[in-house]
Amino acid sequence: MARAGSKAFPVPEHDHAACIGDAMAMAEDLCRENGLRFTRLRRQVFELVWTSHAPLGAYDLLAMLNERGQRAAPMTIYRALDFLMAHGLVHRLNSRNAYIGCNHPGDGHAGQFLICRDCGRVAEIEERRIAEAVRDGASRAGFDVRLPVIEIEGQCFDCRGARHG
Amino acid sequence: MARAGSKAFPVPEHDHAACIGDAMAMAEDLCRENGLRFTRLRRQVFELVWTSHAPLGAYDLLAMLNERGQRAAPMTIYRALDFLMAHGLVHRLNSRNAYIGCNHPGDGHAGQFLICRDCGRVAEIEERRIAEAVRDGASRAGFDVRLPVIEIEGQCFDCRGARHG
DNA sequence: TTTGTTATGTTATAATATAGCAATAAGGGT
């Protein structure tokens, strides 16, 4: 039962400011190295997405942004999200119509998402064996994988503990 | 390269009336055996979903239904789809907001979907190795899998052939 | 028939996402 070393789901009382800081730093780096314009708006949206480890909807983000005086329209958020997604800085969770920050970006990588149905938090993992199994299984049907979307609903370690020790 | 024996994606010129007939028969059986009411409306919607091997949107189905004189409202379709989904007769593809028929029903089974980005067709597979890899990978993060959603975008055998021999 | 339950009809509205065009800001060469 891994856990101590696993960073997939951070413990509830962790230093979340550090999560945000790290993500921000990585995003800055990635944009600088690739000549991307990490504008004020994009920065703000990225920061908002990182408000929590649970995914946020586009209109949630919009409301949060507007509470900061920015009075933006939906398009504004969607465009910022498009940029961030295009460069792997955030991911969209199709099963929730919601967006989650990524802390190991890189254009167009497709990880696997663990979604806790109790606390709503999401962890992104990158298990080679899952990707391989998907590729092999698909190829047995003559199918060539381009973009696997894997969103796994279940229960995280902390929520399991909370229920039946 | 498997293909001959694979039924995941039927060949384009197959007898699709037989697909519909088989699916219908299985649905009838499942409902009879479980005391479910496979009403006229639900039957119609199920048949419409099976119109093609590409997934159809709720409003597409609604339009098709209304072309048959039924003048129904959105709720009507969504309720029929809810029933069909609850009993594994159709699946919702989150990445497309669309619905696809299932021909091996059973309450709440969760397969893996191959979605061709060229022809739009979808094949449902059930690869034990994928499910196992997901369960193992998740448990390494202390996560207990309840409902894996796996939607794999790529290119099917027929579309690959059509492009470069 | 009465009664409780499930299914459908109907109207309105919520939630999510995109189209289209004008205004502005950033970068690059002269």
Add this chain to the structure above:
DNA sequence: ACCCTTATTGCTATATTATAACATAACAAA
């Protein structure tokens, strides 16, 4: 500095997908 080009943002309207709430109808058991 200037002009030019492109990328970004602002803004209004609209499309698409899904649900809420309540009334009526069909069904089945008592």
